[in-house]
Amino acid sequence: MTAAISIEGLEVVFDRFRALKGVSLEVKEGESYGLVGESGSGKSTLLRAVTGLAPAASGTIAINGKTLGKNRDKPFYREVQMVFQDPYGSLHPRQTVDRLLQEPLAIHGIADGEKRIERALDEVGLGNGFRFRYAHQLSGGQRQRVAIARALILEPSILLLDEPTSALDASVQAEVLNLLEEVRRRRKLTFLMVSHDLAIITHMCERLMVMQNGEAVETLTASQLIGHRVGADYTRNLLRASEGFVRTA
Amino acid sequence: MSDTLLEVDDLRVTFPTRTGLVQAVRGVSFSLGRERLGIVGESGSGKSQTGRAIMGLTPPQAEVSAKKLAFDGIDLLSISPRQRRALRGNRVAMILQDPKYSLDPVMTIGRQIVETLRTHEKVSKAEARERALAMLQAVQIRDPARVFDLYPHEVSGGMGQRAMIAMMLITGPELMIADEPTSALDVTVQLDVLKILDKLVAERGMGLIFISHDLRLVSSFCDRVVVMYAGKVVEQIKASELRDARHPYTRGLLNCMPRIGFERHPLPVLDRKPEWAA
Numbered sequence: 001m002t003a004a005i006s007i008e009g010l011e012v013v014f015d016r017f018r019a020l021k022g023v024s025l026e027v028k029e030g031e032s033y034g035l036v037g038e039s040g041s042g043k044s045t046l047l048r049a050v051t052g053l054a055p056a057a058s059g060t061i062a063i064n065g066k067t068l069g070k071n072r073d074k075p076f077y078r079e080v081q082m083v084f085q086d087p088y089g090s091l092h093p094r095q096t097v098d099r100l101l102q103e104p105l106a107i108h109g110i111a112d113g114e115k116r117i118e119r120a121l122d123e124v125g126l127g128n129g130f131r132f133r134y135a136h137q138l139s140g141g142q143r144q145r146v147a148i149a150r151a152l153i154l155e156p157s158i159l160l161l162d163e164p165t166s167a168l169d170a171s172v173q174a175e176v177l178n179l180l181e182e183v184r185r186r187r188k189l190t191f192l193m194v195s196h197d198l199a200i201i202t203h204m205c206e207r208l209m210v211m212q213n214g215e216a217v218e219t220l221t222a223s224q225l226i227g228h229r230v231g232a233d234y235t236r237n238l239l240r241a242s243e244g245f246v247r248t249a
Numbered sequence: 250m251s252d253t254l255l256e257v258d259d260l261r262v263t264f265p266t267r268t269g270l271v272q273a274v275r276g277v278s279f280s281l282g283r284e285r286l287g288i289v290g291e292s293g294s295g296k297s298q299t300g301r302a303i304m305g306l307t308p309p310q311a312e313v314s315a316k317k318l319a320f321d322g323i324d325l326l327s328i329s330p331r332q333r334r335a336l337r338g339n340r341v342a343m344i345l346q347d348p349k350y351s352l353d354p355v356m357t358i359g360r361q362i363v364e365t366l367r368t369h370e371k372v373s374k375a376e377a378r379e380r381a382l383a384m385l386q387a388v389q390i391r392d393p394a395r396v397f398d399l400y401p402h403e404v405s406g407g408m409g410q411r412a413m414i415a416m417m418l419i420t421g422p423e424l425m426i427a428d429e430p431t432s433a434l435d436v437t438v439q440l441d442v443l444k445i446l447d448k449l450v451a452e453r454g455m456g457l458i459f460i461s462h463d464l465r466l467v468s469s470f471c472d473r474v475v476v477m478y479a480g481k482v483v484e485q486i487k488a489s490e491l492r493d494a495r496h497p498y499t500r501g502l503l504n505c506m507p508r509i510g511f512e513r514h515p516l517p518v519l520d521r522k523p524e525w526a527a
Contacts, residue, residue, distance in 0.1 A: 173505070181515060238437060
């Protein structure tokens with residue numbers, strides 16, 4: 001079986017700064033894979049390199065067995081879609097939800113737009129009533145639902161999720177995580193999800209990679225992490241941090 | 250009680266909108282000694298507006314009213330703006346959520362800290378610089394002299410937030426309001442910043458109001474927690490007794506976060522009841 005996402009020795013360099021230092025990973029079809037690390041660890045850069053938003057200096061990225069070149073073509077974006085961290089920044093402020101959802105359809109020349117928009121909004125739990133609203137008329141959770149609908153409307157098989165809930169309240173986060181799990185189950189999607197929160201990653205993903213300073217620290221399964229069977233000190237620190245604040249002394 | 254630092258009784262903040270008056274805060278009451286008080290709620294629950302009203306940073310079009318809003322016996326609602334300014338940043342300080350937006354982007358970090366200090370105290374430039382450097386050291390910035398001359402965009406989020414804490418603590422305030430001080434930071438950095446805040450608050454015997462949407466974080470950090478929903482306090486509880494929280498909203502907030510080692514699919518979500526807001 002070919003892997004959905006296969007990355008070999010990926011390097012990303014900004015000027016002289018090496019944001020990714022030869023990272024390799026493999027995500028199986030239908031799997032949910034997590035990337036954990038603090039800011040600057042290169043986890044978001046990895047996602048951006050896959051979508052072509054960050055330039056790969058060397059290494060290869062293959063999607064469903066097909067190695068990607070320098071530029072991404074349209075079929076690529078029908079397979080791979082991304083949901084960004086900040087729903088306040090990733091939706092066009094002067095476009096209605098309807099217009100936002102039409103954009104990818106227009107780009108890819110898909111005819112049955114009307115139906116697809118209705119279905120996409122339905123799928124993310126926003127009724128048709130939201131269709132002609134602007135982003136500023138929506139709450140943070142609703143915006144992220146629109147962003148997920150926009151990603152799903154092209155019926156991709158792979159979803160890249162860059163901290164999809166970190167801008168949301170804890171209570172709304174639960175709703176969005178549930179929604180993501182549900183669409184994954186229904187559509188048999190492959191997830192590559194970035195978060196700095198270990199609890200979210202273990203909740204959502206079967207396997208995960210811990211990253212630091214542009215390098216992979218270790219690869220774990222969720223059950224290894226839950227059982228605290230981790231190899232690296234860095235991961236242990238992250239685990240401790242996720243248990244919340246403990247007063248010393 | 251003589252060591253009551255802050256008294257809030259029936260605080261209301263009302264915003265005029267095109268569709269009429271909106272009460273963001275509807276009758277909030279609590280008192281604070283030299284302790285750590287957490288205010289928890291979702292976006293729109295009025296927790297930030299409560300903090301801002303105490304600080305005197307409510308937007309001018311909004312109206313603040315209260316039966317009592319007193320800091321150290323000073324009635325905050327009747328004093329002049331000038332007296333209020335003398336308090337703000339000096340005896341009452343506030344840490345905001347995101348250092349990217351709340352630090353001045355065109356001023357170096359050092360200058361901003363020095364500015365705060367020299368606004369409230371008569372100190373020479375050289376002494377102000379010394380104290381700013383010492384303060385940066387106190388918030389565990391490794392190379393204070395270098396960070397002093399950096400602009401906010403040149404530092405990481407955690408560093409920016411430490412700089413902000415330094416700026417707020419340099420005047421030695423008695424009451425600190427921290428509005429989501431760590432929400433924009435990484436988990437590991439979050440703990441560092443909280444540790445610094447905790448240590449400085451304890452050392453200086455400050456009162457702290459910690460505003461956050463993360464109930465579990467707040468309960469591990471504070472002595473007491475006020476839970477707000479739709480502008481009202483739905484529950485006040487000791488952090489150590491949070492497990493016995495009675496209000497369904499508090500329990501919902503406590504429950505909805507994924508936790509390592511507790512498999513729950515799907516996650517429980519809040520079932521909001523209209524009567525909570527009544």
